[in-house]
Amino acid sequence: MNSPTPAHQTRSGSDAMARILAAAEALFAEHGFDAASMNAIAERAGVSKANIFHHFNSKDTLYQAVLRNACAETTQQLKHMVAQPGTVASNLSQFSENHLGSILEHDQFARLLLREILSDTPKEQLKIAQQVFGENFAELVKILRRGQEGSELRTDIDPAIVATLLVGANVFFFQARNVFRHFPEVDFANEPTRYSRRVVEILLRGILASTPTNHSNSAQHKE
Amino acid sequence: MNSPTPAHQTRSGSDAMARILAAAEALFAEHGFDAASMNAIAERAGVSKANIFHHFNSKDTLYQAVLRNACAETTQQLKHMVAQPGTVASNLSQFSENHLGSILEHDQFARLLLREILSDTPKEQLKIAQQVFGENFAELVKILRRGQEGSELRTDIDPAIVATLLVGANVFFFQARNVFRHFPEVDFANEPTRYSRRVVEILLRGILASTPTNHSNSAQHKE
DNA sequence: TTCCTGACTGACCGGTCGGTCAGTTAGAGT
């Protein structure tokens, strides 16, 4: 019965705080800011409500802390998907797949961010969302610009548009996947990587029939 | 002073009800279901809170009525953007532009729908959202299939993917436009039609540099 | 004139909200 951590919850330091943050993130993401009550968060975290107010000044403060905490993880993870060698096409494919995977993996946080963006009351916490989102976007634009400078990509298109398309496709997939499951036209609702690959493929080569016969140097995954 | 409608608000029939629905739609869209209080809705509609409960059994009932009411408008508007003659490319361009315009015009309703989709608690009202959304999607897929049968579009791509890309691009533009305004890379945050045109252009022709020298029969807008 | 109906209202209900506070506990410093 002797655990490495003290038997009492007290003096556990940041343990309770971490549990509070986790519970808050889950409930904020699940029900939104207003519908997630401090009582419910406290209960889920296994602490008293007053204890939450001991660690955070207010519900808003807690919310911002949750956002910042989750953003830190995401931002850190962004570093992994940067500046891989190889063609821009393969980079794009990899970025998209990682991006979508990251969204799906941290779906609670993604819902949180989307809710935040969807609210039109410009609060302080919106800037947090802007920052995380902006970093992803800027990185993607950088990849695309590199492709244009290396004349691998057409130069008469706006990289920001392509970036929006790619990110938007992933975000939309995430948002709509539960709805997609009921659409007879859609067969990729449960296969994000296949979806991501096809999206990149279309972006790279377009959808018109008058395509060049073959150019085998695009993103090639064995299959 | 003798107006065609009686001077008193009483006996005005559906006038108060319409005001309630409008106020509710605005506040639900702005703050979400939970944060929009019946008191606030009543105040904005210029009626007593009890009067709302006279017309609607509960807050949920009011919410569903708002959704249904807004969906009716949108569904009706969908009829206008169907089965235009011309190339599939021009159809796509037109659909996208109309779709994005419709979203921006009914931004309150769009926010409402997105919030609804984003909530993971599968309630009755989610089906309303599914229906409206599904109609748009199915219509777009139909256009694309026609393009494939007429061999105007490549046949080795999934129409549902292209539809997702297009709708997703518009939805994402709508969601992120306030954020886009602060991005130095983006210059189309305030120009939806330009955005839409460029998106369709990319979808049609792809972004790789190895494009056939010229094929002037794609979507051509003078510019 | 009388009655009935339905739109409408102010006052009110129990319950929950975010937030406070006095007080308990336990480890660290001395």
Add this chain to the structure above:
DNA sequence: ACTCTAACTGACCGACCGGTCAGTCAGGAA
């Protein structure tokens, strides 16, 4: 041993929540 401090709690607060109710009022039917 004593103190200090921070983690932590249960009891509590005023405000506001969704919802109810008795009652007012205007107009149509008789």
